[in-house]
Amino acid sequence: MARIIVITSGKGGVGKTTTAAAMAMGLAQRGHRTAVIDFDVGLRNLDLIMGCERRVVYDFVNVINGEANLNQALIRDKRCDSLYVLPASQTRDKEALTQEGVGKVLEELGKGHDYIVCDSPAGIEHGANMAMYFADDAVVVTNPEVSSVRDSDRMLGILASKSRRAEQDDEPIKEHLLLTRYSADRVERGEMLSVDDVQEILSLNLLGVIPESQAVLNASNAGIPVVLDNESNAGRAYNDMVARYLGEDLPMRFLDTERKGIFSRLFRG
Amino acid sequence: MAVQTSPDSASRSGPDTPVSPAFELKASSFTLPVIRLLALDMDAVEAQLAPKVEQAPGFFQNTPVVIDLGALPRDSGIVAFPQLVGMLRGLGMIPVGVRGGSAQQNEAARAMELAILGESTRAARAAESTADRAEPAQAASASSEGHPEPPAAHGSLGSLLVDRPVRSGQRLYAAGGDLTVVGPVSSGAELMADGNIHVYGPLRGRVIAGLQGDLGARIFCRDLQAELVSVAGHYRVSENIPADLKGRSVQVFLDHEVLRIEPIG
Numbered sequence: 389m390a391r392i393i394v395i396t397s398g399k400g401g402v403g404k405t406t407t408a409a410a411m412a413m414g415l416a417q418r419g420h421r422t423a424v425i426d427f428d429v430g431l432r433n434l435d436l437i438m439g440c441e442r443r444v445v446y447d448f449v450n451v452i453n454g455e456a457n458l459n460q461a462l463i464r465d466k467r468c469d470s471l472y473v474l475p476a477s478q479t480r481d482k483e484a485l486t487q488e489g490v491g492k493v494l495e496e497l498g499k500g501h502d503y504i505v506c507d508s509p510a511g512i513e514h515g516a517n518m519a520m521y522f523a524d525d526a527v528v529v530t531n532p533e534v535s536s537v538r539d540s541d542r543m544l545g546i547l548a549s550k551s552r553r554a555e556q557d558d559e560p561i562k563e564h565l566l567l568t569r570y571s572a573d574r575v576e577r578g579e580m581l582s583v584d585d586v587q588e589i590l591s592l593n594l595l596g597v598i599p600e601s602q603a604v605l606n607a608s609n610a611g612i613p614v615v616l617d618n619e620s621n622a623g624r625a626y627n628d629m630v631a632r633y634l635g636e637d638l639p640m641r642f643l644d645t646e647r648k649g650i651f652s653r654l655f656r657g
Numbered sequence: 658m659a660v661q662t663s664p665d666s667a668s669r670s671g672p673d674t675p676v677s678p679a680f681e682l683k684a685s686s687f688t689l690p691v692i693r694l695l696a697l698d699m700d701a702v703e704a705q706l707a708p709k710v711e712q713a714p715g716f717f718q719n720t721p722v723v724i725d726l727g728a729l730p731r732d733s734g735i736v737a738f739p740q741l742v743g744m745l746r747g748l749g750m751i752p753v754g755v756r757g758g759s760a761q762q763n764e765a766a767r768a769m770e771l772a773i774l775g776e777s778t779r780a781a782r783a784a785e786s787t788a789d790r791a792e793p794a795q796a797a798s799a800s801s802e803g804h805p806e807p808p809a810a811h812g813s814l815g816s817l818l819v820d821r822p823v824r825s826g827q828r829l830y831a832a833g834g835d836l837t838v839v840g841p842v843s844s845g846a847e848l849m850a851d852g853n854i855h856v857y858g859p860l861r862g863r864v865i866a867g868l869q870g871d872l873g874a875r876i877f878c879r880d881l882q883a884e885l886v887s888v889a890g891h892y893r894v895s896e897n898i899p900a901d902l903k904g905r906s907v908q909v910f911l912d913h914e915v916l917r918i919e920p921i922g
Contacts, residue, residue: 538825541843545824560821588859591822591841 390498394523398539400510403568408507410615414630416471427519432476439611449477452489482515564595596629727757775869
């Protein structure tokens, strides 16, 4: 059976879809058969970030409604053979996701994959609940600012009480924290919460810290998951995150401000 | 039965301007008639109750009454509260609350603006509940998500022990006992207990001890950053908690109906 990972946050715009794309690509590049599902029905974006928007024929809701089978809807990634994307429908709303339907799709996907990454919509309503209900692991994406931290905290409470694991009294969902859009400069100036501040409030296993980076925006625009950009700090931080998820013990990088000496300016361009 | 009216608010320590107090908050006990429901057929209840009221109309006129659901079978289903309340009012009584109901029944009663009252004494509860010993802890942990809290909650006879973080938006209630949280309590979370509350992680949420009016209930915590602390209806919000107590080990208790927060350890 595949391991189901939900990428969630409560708050919007914190980097869930970027993270889902990076996580899925990172796992697939390491040889794991991986599928990534967009649960943001009506506001789909994962296809853009993955660069497969021009190859969407059928979608998640078509499969749930029995209008297409799973193999017709899955899009194989052109860069990595072991990665498949299941896009959301842009023309329906979240109510189209029934618990029974989602469960069936995940079960069928689970037979041929090692990991299923679920990209959750923002909010704590139906769509987000469907994305996290069947999860084994949760990556809670948080920006280092108070409203995002509180929303993540709320989402953690929901993960602990509304998931299948909670309802069936199984071992709880394994929760991980991912801090995104982290700017060491702004932390130093006191404009942003530090890693320690966030850790103190959420007390969660820290899976990674992704620095604020222009590379993320560039990658989104180009439809290339940023994890493939090993030149950028954000790309490298996402690679570290995937490695840590798979059990490697790596030190956190990019937490300190860069020395703004003349040499580094010259050489880093 | 005796009803404890829990004064529902304010022992704020305001700025020390000499304003003459406009009210006082007190707790006191009243003896009220209890209607112990034995069946769900409201027509039958009315048929039997009406003659009794006729015998002593003065006694029932404008009398607050409590509806006891404890004698109904556990899975007895929905009590027709609108019909029941209407009938009692029609007979001149003022239904004020229910006791002994299931979570679902309490929810329905709350929708009719009936108060949920606790058991009259803990001794009575202890005596009653040998049979359903497992129940209190279950019922006690009603979270805002509408499901019992995850398996981390252990308890005996109304007390509740939680050994994972309590997150923003979660509510925990230890009915008839103490609530102990080993981990942190986030801002936006709410802890309630009829008895004492103990928190061993940082306490950033709202805590309400002595929910049913127990003036002797206390709150103990190791790192006070709470949004609100309350004992038996006397409360203080974060703004009114002295800054030098923040982040310290404290206990919160009532001293002659004045809420006190004192460092311990």
